[in-house]
Amino acid sequence: MRLAVVYSRASLGIQAPLVTVETHLSAGLPGFTIVGLPETAVKESKDRVRSAILNSQFDFPSRRITINLAPADLPKEGGRFDLPIALGILAASQQIPCNALHTYEFVGELALSGKLHAIHGTLPVALASRKANRTLVLPLQNAEEAALPGDNHILAATHLLDVSAHLIQKIPLNSYVRQNPSVTESTAAQLDLAEVKGQMHAKRALEITAAGGHGLLMMGPPGTGKTMLASRLPSILPPLSLDEALEVIAIHSVSRNHQPRLPFGQRPFRAPHHTASASALVGGGSYPRPGEVSLAHNGVLFLDELPEFDRRVLEVLREPLESGTILISRATRQTEFPARFQLVAAMNPCPCGYLGDLKRRCQCTLDQIKRYRSRLSGPLLDRIDMQVEVPALPIETLSFSHTLPEENSDVVLKRVISAVERQHARALKQNARLTNREIQQYCVLEPKTHQFVTQAIEKLGLSARSYHRILKLARTIADLEGSDTVNHEHIIEALSFRKIEQLSGPK
Ligand SMILES: Nc1ncnc2c1ncn2[C@@H]1O[C@H](COP(=O)(O)OP(=O)(O)OP(=O)(O)O)[C@@H](O)[C@H]1O
Ligand SMILES: [Mg+2]
Ligand SMILES: [Zn+2]
Known part of the structure; x- marks a missing residue:
């Protein structure tokens, strides 16, 4: 009886929680069961995994195969678990070595031929596996995105055979390096x-x-x-x-x-x-x-x-x-x-x-x-x-x-x-996201100006929330001018952009 444990990752919002794929081979009537509340898609993966293993010239063990995807309550859709399931079966049947598997995470959908197909949500997987300090093995089509964070340890493969050859230490997979490592990729000509x-x-x-x-x-x-x-x-x-x-x-x-x-x-x-x-x-x-x-x-x-x-x-x-x-x-x-x-x-x-x-x-x-x-x-x-x-x-x-x-x-x-740089130097964020406390701290008005704003708000019938919005706007106007303080002119311009009273319709 053999047990193999392979790590993979699910997709939950923009998180990628760890999924442990346990494979157990036991005596008894040959069978293939996947447990852990998998969706239809995971059930379909049984057929793909079986064909991929056979078409890669491995044996599909004629034993009782039980796969457990844990934890059971994670959404486990899509073919992303094909590769870890196939590797679990190969490891449990001693066709590939088990000892180093825990240092890897695997995601990827298998074609019947054993070729690897891309999955969705690669970047969250890459970020999470980097945090867990494991090497991520995934389909080549996903590698560019997975390598975006820069210092990841990513291995890209195109076929189940590439992955097994790497694990058998016959032909190692090369670490994937992004072609274009700059933060901003060249963008198409924008409208001016x-x-x-x-x-x-x-x-x-x-x-x-x-x-x-x-x-x-x-x-x-x-x-x-x-x-x-x-x-x-x-x-x-x-x-x-x-x-x-x-x-x-x-x-x-x-x-x-x-x-x-x-x-x-x-x-x-x-x-x-x-x-x-x-x-x-x-x-x-x-x-x-x-x-x-x-x-x-x-x-x-x-x-x-x-x-x-x-x-x-x-x-x-x-x-x-x-x-x-x-x-x-x-x-x-x-x-x-x-x-x-x-x-x-x-x-x-x-x-x-x-x-x-x-x-x-x-x-x-x-x-x-x-x-x-x-x-x-x-x-x-x-x-x-x-x-x-x-x-x-x-x-x-x-x-x-x-x-x-x-x-x-x-x-x-x-x-x-340059206005954004001023904002970041001051509050580490753009003015629209200032909290009320930060507004009080960074948008200090002279008494005369303060009185002017309150009167204007009353006259225009604006809400209390408007007060803070006007101060934030005025702060940005001052930042565009390179001014540390918010003055009367900034407030007047900010008020000119609050025409909400006209929008409530003709009286
Ligand atoms: N200020 C402008 N400068 C140059 N071209 C303009 C200008 N305003 C309108 N146009 C021309 O008119 C066309 C229609 O403009 P646009 O679609 O932006 O109008 P709109 O204000 O969105 O109108 P609508 O209310 O019907 O949606 C533009 O494609 C452009 O050719
Ligand atoms: Mg329009
Ligand atoms: Zn009209």
């Missing part, structure tokens, strides 16, 4: 802010948003450049730190969307369509997958045509906006995903779009406008730091603009980066 003519107020708002990590709502008639502006925000966002970049990749790694992988070090920019469901936005599924709010973690969630989103869908944003995380509850378990994103949104002022426009008349009735606006709840709007109007431009601005060169994104990005 200079392509947007005029709209200085909105551009200023965009710069402040980028610098402080604030939320932004742009409102204006059709065709004034709102979508254009928002899609150029990534070109002025500050670079991610290494840890932030790893968090981003870890989330994208466990999600199942097969879009091209986000370049490492790039802030995500997610723009779900307004028909998106609540679960697409916050995440879900029987094995919870991250939704748009998590895929936008450390980056931007852009909701274009904000009032077109289902109101219930918008309400679910309140939790992550407040806490920076999202909890997905299922009957069997709860999974938490990070969801600290900047919310950027765009909308027309009314259903026809032309309310307040100087040239075209709005065709909407008061009732229609009220209904349109009421789709956005006050508490949601209250959580967006800045509102800015994006008015229709005089036609000259668009046509003769070549006489007035617009600023390039690179120039703006330089200012943003």
Whole structure:
């Protein structure tokens, strides 16, 4: 009777908890059982493992084979356990040596031929195995992502035979080294802010948003450049730190969307369509997958045509906006995903779009406008730091603009980066994330200015929460100017971005 123990890792949120794969061979009628509450996918892996072993010219032991995946209550989906199960069988039947197995962790799905196929959620596995000080063996297709943290001990293989040859010490696998070890991978040419003519107020708002990590709502008639502006925000966002970049990749790694992988070090920019469901936005599924709010973690969630989103869908944003995380509850378990994103949104002022426009008349009735606006709840709007109007431009601005060169994104990005550096030196984070205590500490106002803000808040009918948001905004404005103190002008500019009273609709 033989017992073999092989280590592997499950996928739980963006964690990768350890799974011990125990293989026991005993006398009795030949059979193959996997215990530990495995899902259908794990049961299917029995067939793959058997074929892979046979097709790799090993013996499939005609004994009673019992595999236990422990702990039993972890989600164990997917073929990721094929490789450790196969190795467990080979070790228990003494076809490969057992003694060094405990220094490794294995993940990988097997094809019937014994070839290794990629799995999801590699980066969390790599981070966890590094912490546990074991060597990670995985499919070659997953190696690039697993090696992102840099100093990992990663062995990449393409076939079950490669792994066994390594364990038999016949042909060692080489340590995988990333091809491109820099933090920021070269990114595709981005859209440039200079392509947007005029709209200085909105551009200023965009710069402040980028610098402080604030939320932004742009409102204006059709065709004034709102979508254009928002899609150029990534070109002025500050670079991610290494840890932030790893968090981003870890989330994208466990999600199942097969879009091209986000370049490492790039802030995500997610723009779900307004028909998106609540679960697409916050995440879900029987094995919870991250939704748009998590895929936008450390980056931007852009909701274009904000009032077109289902109101219930918008309400679910309140939790992550407040806490920076999202909890997905299922009957069997709860999974938490990070969801600290900047919310950027765009909308027309009314259903026809032309309310307040100087040239075209709005065709909407008061009732229609009220209904349109009421789709956005006050508490949601209250959580967006800045509102800015994006008015229709005089036609000259668009046509003769070549006489007035617009600023390039690179120039703006330089200012943003130096403002972010000031914030990090002060509080190790961007201003939008300052706590109330930190606001008190870092946004000290002169008595005169303080009195001015409180009066303004009262006059504009803003909430108490607004007070803190205005101070944070003013802090960012001061940082962009390189000023240590927040002064009267900074506060006045910050107030100009709180137009929430207009959004509650015509009285
Ligand atoms: N400020 C601008 N500078 C240069 N081009 C502009 C500007 N505003 C609008 N345009 C042109 O108009 C097109 C529409 O702009 P955009 O889609 O950004 O408008 P929008 O404000 O999002 O409108 P809607 O409310 O209908 O969504 C752009 O593709 C661009 O060609
Ligand atoms: Mg648009
Ligand atoms: Zn209208």
